[in-house]
Amino acid sequence: MKDHPLLQIALTFASLSLVSIGGANVVVPEIHRQVVDQFAWMNDTTFANLFAIAQAAPGPNVLLVSLVGWHVAGTAGLAVATIAILLPSGLLAFAVSRLIARWSDTRWIAIAKAGLVPVAVGLILASGVVMARAADHDVLAVAITAATAMFVILSDRNPLWALATATAVGVAAFRLGLSV
Amino acid sequence: MGTPSERQVSRTDLFLAFLKIGMLGFGGVAPWARHVIVQERRWLTDKDYAALLGIGQVLPGPNTMNAAIMIGDRFQGAGGAVLAVLGMMAMPLVILVALASLYAAFAAVPEVRVAIAAAASAAAGLVIGTAVKMAVKLKPTPLALVFGALSFVAIGLLRLPLLPTVLALMALSVLGAAWGRRA
Numbered sequence: 188m189k190d191h192p193l194l195q196i197a198l199t200f201a202s203l204s205l206v207s208i209g210g211a212n213v214v215v216p217e218i219h220r221q222v223v224d225q226f227a228w229m230n231d232t233t234f235a236n237l238f239a240i241a242q243a244a245p246g247p248n249v250l251l252v253s254l255v256g257w258h259v260a261g262t263a264g265l266a267v268a269t270i271a272i273l274l275p276s277g278l279l280a281f282a283v284s285r286l287i288a289r290w291s292d293t294r295w296i297a298i299a300k301a302g303l304v305p306v307a308v309g310l311i312l313a314s315g316v317v318m319a320r321a322a323d324h325d326v327l328a329v330a331i332t333a334a335t336a337m338f339v340i341l342s343d344r345n346p347l348w349a350l351a352t353a354t355a356v357g358v359a360a361f362r363l364g365l366s367v
Numbered sequence: 368m369g370t371p372s373e374r375q376v377s378r379t380d381l382f383l384a385f386l387k388i389g390m391l392g393f394g395g396v397a398p399w400a401r402h403v404i405v406q407e408r409r410w411l412t413d414k415d416y417a418a419l420l421g422i423g424q425v426l427p428g429p430n431t432m433n434a435a436i437m438i439g440d441r442f443q444g445a446g447g448a449v450l451a452v453l454g455m456m457a458m459p460l461v462i463l464v465a466l467a468s469l470y471a472a473f474a475a476v477p478e479v480r481v482a483i484a485a486a487a488s489a490a491a492g493l494v495i496g497t498a499v500k501m502a503v504k505l506k507p508t509p510l511a512l513v514f515g516a517l518s519f520v521a522i523g524l525l526r527l528p529l530l531p532t533v534l535a536l537m538a539l540s541v542l543g544a545a546w547g548r549r550a
Binding site: 204205206207208236237240241242243244245246247248249250253254257258265269272273275276277279280281283284285287288298299300301302303304305306307308309310311312313314315316317318319321322323328329331332333334335336337338339340343345346347349350353354356357358361362 | 389390391392393395396397398399402406414415417418420421422423424425426427428429431432433436437440441445448452455456458459460462463464466467470474477478481482483484485486487488489490491492493494495496497498499500501502503505507511512513514515516517518519521522523524526529530533536537540541542543544545547548
């Protein structure tokens with residue numbers, strides 16, 4: 188029982204849940220160490236492929252963990268891994284939510300909010316720039332990033348329009364031999 | 368129009384909104400969550416949303432997941448929190464398994480590779496644009512601008528370790544806000 192894969196999945200990801208401060212990407216190296224080196228559930232290439240798929244899919248980055256569970260033990264593995272990584276941190280977030288609600292009328296919460304907001308926005312901008320550096324390897328890619336950013340800033344329409352257009356432009360440019 | 372926290376948001380509304388956020392959430396959930404919750408449905412102001420994201424950031428777990436739990440709890444208690452999480456995870460999990468199943472067959476098709484690369488570039492622009500838009504709408508004080516810029520430079524350009532840097536910046540930023548309101 189101790190060596191059952193589902194139990195190992197549950198223990199591995201539940202223990203990572205409470206240290207994943209800053210989101211799943213922070214613990215990716217540790218996930219890699221456990222999944223590839225320690226348990227030998229998959230090799231490096233498979234891990235890299237799963238990572239790419241999790242990045243390409245919509246939804247939070249934590250989906251990498253779901254995918255690892257699915258790869259190791261099918262649907263049950265997917266369910267166990269997802270619950271294991273989300274439940275401990277989720278319960279903590281819920282507890283914090285209740286604390287904030289209790290103190291929400293105090294002056295200190297207003298001050299804390301005023302202090303947290305600029306850091307949160309700065310971090311979103313930072314993650315956008317990090318993503319752009321990883322994704323943009325030619326002029327067209329940089330132009331797509333810039334055009335999408337301008338669309339979001341200037342228009343209140345659904346950003347999906349910009350994403351769909353960008354994807355179509357990328358494929359068209361490839362077909363016309365304008366990019367590699 | 369009352370303040371956003373006085374709005375009535377039913378459990379169905381919550382679930383459907385987060386279902387949409389999860390389904391749209393290419394390149395990360397934060398910009399889509401802002402689009403749906405702040406812009407489209409006006410459940411929260413930009414300031415409230417950014418504050419929840421900020422709290423979600425220093426807690427373990429995905430910051431958007433933590434924010435979803437807090438938003439669900441704010442409008443519909445524990446049940447709302449569970450529904451927000453289920454809504455946000457449902458479609459991505461289905462799409463993910465489909466993608467993983469098809470990956471072997473389609474990874475070699477160059478158009479697929481190019482499309483994913485272009486979508487990744489656009490997603491980066493979406494995140495950058497969302498940050499700039501929030502910064503404009505929040506009408507920051509000079510001090511807030513300084514801390515926003517510091518956070519961006521420290522994490523985005525200098526790539527300092529996330530947790531200690533963010534904790535230090537948040538502590539200083541809150542102290543600065545307290546000092547600014549003194550009097």
